[in-house]
Amino acid sequence: MFFDGNIFWLFMGILTVVVGGGFNEFAKSRGWTLTWWKWALAVVWYIIFMMGFYAWGTLIGENEGSAGFRFFLMIAFISAILAVGLWRLLAIGSSKNVNTQ
Amino acid sequence: MTETAVKSGPSRRDFLKIGGAAALVVQAGGLVAAGNVQGSSAETYTGWESFNPATQFFNRKPFEFEGPAHLPVADVRRPSHMTDYVFGRVATFQRAYEANPTWTPDDPVEDLGVPDPLVAFYKEYPERLEWDYRTFSETIPTRDEDYKVYGNYYKLADAYSSGFTAHAAYLPTAGSPPEESDFMEMQRNWPEPKPIGDPVPFKNEEKAAEFIKEVAHRYGATLVGITRAKIDYFYSEGWAGCPEDYDYSKLPEHWQYVIVIGVPMEWDTVLASPQASTSYEGYDRVSTAAVRLEGVIKNLGYPARASTPMTYYDMIVPPFAIEAGLGEVSRPGYCITPELGSNCRLAAVVTNLPMATDKPIKFGVEEFCNSCKICAEQCPSGAISMADSPDEQEWGTGPVLRGYKHWYINNGACYNFWRESMGPLGCRLCVAVCPYSRKDNWIHQLAREVDPRDPTGITRESLLFMQKNFFDYPEAVEYRRVGSGGHFASYRPEPAFLHAEDFLDIPITSPHAD
Ligand code: SF4
Ligand code: SF4
Numbered sequence: 001m002f003f004d005g006n007i008f009w010l011f012m013g014i015l016t017v018v019v020g021g022g023f024n025e026f027a028k029s030r031g032w033t034l035t036w037w038k039w040a041l042a043v044v045w046y047i048i049f050m051m052g053f054y055a056w057g058t059l060i061g062e063n064e065g066s067a068g069f070r071f072f073l074m075i076a077f078i079s080a081i082l083a084v085g086l087w088r089l090l091a092i093g094s095s096k097n098v099n100t101q
Numbered sequence: 102m103t104e105t106a107v108k109s110g111p112s113r114r115d116f117l118k119i120g121g122a123a124a125l126v127v128q129a130g131g132l133v134a135a136g137n138v139q140g141s142s143a144e145t146y147t148g149w150e151s152f153n154p155a156t157q158f159f160n161r162k163p164f165e166f167e168g169p170a171h172l173p174v175a176d177v178r179r180p181s182h183m184t185d186y187v188f189g190r191v192a193t194f195q196r197a198y199e200a201n202p203t204w205t206p207d208d209p210v211e212d213l214g215v216p217d218p219l220v221a222f223y224k225e226y227p228e229r230l231e232w233d234y235r236t237f238s239e240t241i242p243t244r245d246e247d248y249k250v251y252g253n254y255y256k257l258a259d260a261y262s263s264g265f266t267a268h269a270a271y272l273p274t275a276g277s278p279p280e281e282s283d284f285m286e287m288q289r290n291w292p293e294p295k296p297i298g299d300p301v302p303f304k305n306e307e308k309a310a311e312f313i314k315e316v317a318h319r320y321g322a323t324l325v326g327i328t329r330a331k332i333d334y335f336y337s338e339g340w341a342g343c344p345e346d347y348d349y350s351k352l353p354e355h356w357q358y359v360i361v362i363g364v365p366m367e368w369d370t371v372l373a374s375p376q377a378s379t380s381y382e383g384y385d386r387v388s389t390a391a392v393r394l395e396g397v398i399k400n401l402g403y404p405a406r407a408s409t410p411m412t413y414y415d416m417i418v419p420p421f422a423i424e425a426g427l428g429e430v431s432r433p434g435y436c437i438t439p440e441l442g443s444n445c446r447l448a449a450v451v452t453n454l455p456m457a458t459d460k461p462i463k464f465g466v467e468e469f470c471n472s473c474k475i476c477a478e479q480c481p482s483g484a485i486s487m488a489d490s491p492d493e494q495e496w497g498t499g500p501v502l503r504g505y506k507h508w509y510i511n512n513g514a515c516y517n518f519w520r521e522s523m524g525p526l527g528c529r530l531c532v533a534v535c536p537y538s539r540k541d542n543w544i545h546q547l548a549r550e551v552d553p554r555d556p557t558g559i560t561r562e563s564l565l566f567m568q569k570n571f572f573d574y575p576e577a578v579e580y581r582r583v584g585s586g587g588h589f590a591s592y593r594p595e596p597a598f599l600h601a602e603d604f605l606d607i608p609i610t611s612p613h614a615d
Contacts, residue, residue, distance in 0.1 A: 011131070012128060012131055022117050022118045053136070059136075059140060062141065063141075063593065
């Protein structure tokens with residue numbers, strides 16, 4: 001089955017790189033300087049956020065879709081709160097002029 | 102440096118940003134799909150993926166302690182087939198009640214005509230008498246009526262279950278006392294029973310245990326553990342093949358070790374409890390594995406005797422399972438294991454083959470059960486204590502049962518509901534709703550590994566919060582019969598292959614219809 005095969009996880013790895021690249025450009029356009037710890041925090045946040053989707057799917061597979069959705073909503077809520085804090089941390093030391101390209 | 106140029110189309114940077122956002126969306130969708138595959142994967146059906154030792158995957162070492170897990174706190178009374186064993190007790194009650202149909206609980210229990218030990222038991226546990234009376238005076242007649250209306254709805258569930266019960270006819274029960282039957286080979290079709298040969302020595306006890314565990318898994322056991330025999334958990338009378346005047350006061354000399362094995366009931370079917378699931382599927386598999394184990398031990402020249410749900414029990418098995426490190430005692434009194442949770446059907450083989458024994462484990466069940474109470478809240482008969490700890494149990498003899506302090510249920514109330522529910526005999530709802538009884542996907546793996554290692558209890562309380570708030574539960578009364586405020590609800594819908602209306606050309610009335 002595709003969704004539990006090696007090709008799928010390779011594809012997920014490639015997507016992660018693309019997401020990382022997009023995030024890097026987004027950070028630059030906002031004038032954020034991405035240090036190693038900012039990257040680390042962003043990665044942790046991303047794992048938590050994505051875990052909500054994976055857990056939702058897993059519980060759908062277990063025939064507990066509504067529990068999965070509620071769990072996802074909780075993770076999304078937690079992620080939103082964490083995102084606010086993360087945003088502020090990422091902005092630490094940002095350059096005043098915001099890139100537009 | 103500040104860039105000020107404005108381009109008409111998307112720039113390289115915009116392209117990367119949009120690409121990143123699109124990748125995020127695709128990845129999120131991919132993870133939902135991958136999760137779905139993982140959640141429904143046959144590999145998460147512990148005990149059903151294969152017959153191999155990998156099914157016992159939990160590392161028990163960090164949770165082991167020097168036993169015994171149970172210590173008596175008062176005078177020990179061994180269990181009795183006539184009183185504690187619910188099938189034995191209700192059969193005795195039934196015979197007496199049928200001979201005295203005008204007897205009611207307002208009359209002295211001595212007038213009922215049950216043997217003296219049962220009179221004494223009913224005086225100690227008066228609530229059991231009330232429930233046994235209700236079972237035969239009200240519940241069984243009502244169930245017969247309900248079956249006329251709704252029986253066809255459960256036709257396939259009953260038929261499926263009967264395939265397992267039919268197999269019981271092919272599983273041998275000891276026909277003579279342990280000193281004789283345990284020393285006889287089991288092969289059929291021999292003109293004369295043949296004694297077992299001389300014992301084949303193993304290199305050491307560890308090797309013997311290793312071999313026995315390996316073959317137990319290969320015979321179908323998901324879990325296996327070994328402990329020493331202890332008379333406290335053997336019935337005080339009525340061992341298979343023994344006459345009434347047999348000396349039950351001591352164990353036969355060769356009953357030295359108890360090998361305990363466990364298997365799960367199929368994971369989707371058991372969630373359809375209390376109506377359409379069946380215990381007999383787990384009973385059959387575990388009994389078959391135990392009988393095979395008895396066979397291999399005898400073939401190596403050691404006496405052996407299986408105690409199984411499909412043949413006969415000479416002992417109560419959960420205390421041995423706990424001593425053998427398979428799991429911990431739970432609120433409903435059964436053994437919760439790390440791999441199978443409450444969904445664990447047990448059998449045992451007693452022998453004198455010298456084997457290395459296992460240690461009991463503690464992996465947080467006691468604390469979890471004290472907080473959880475889901476089974477007690479869901480139980481349709483109120484048979485499970487709602488107390489905050491075993492010390493505060495409210496019925497019978499309080500926290501102490503037969504000299505030991507631990508959780509136990511009101512098995513009269515439980516059995517009463519067995520005779521009310523539809524489908525194959527039994528209920529199993531407390532197994533189905535237990536948060537430990539979950540398939541082996543990454544979510545439950547995480548919970549299983551983190552909770553026992555968290556001394557703060559935060560994991561436990563968080564898990565319980567999610568379990569109680571995210572998962573849907575019918576109200577307890579909904580499991581009851583139509584007319585008692587219920588509609589014969591199941592915890593989760595029956596698996597598709599048990600939907601009689603999709604397969605059978607017969608009139609079917611659903612109890613769930615408005
Ligand atoms: S089997 Fe059913 S009735 Fe019996 S204790 Fe469990 S939930 Fe209650
Ligand atoms: S449902 Fe809760 S209280 Fe009941 S056995 Fe399971 S963990 Fe313990």
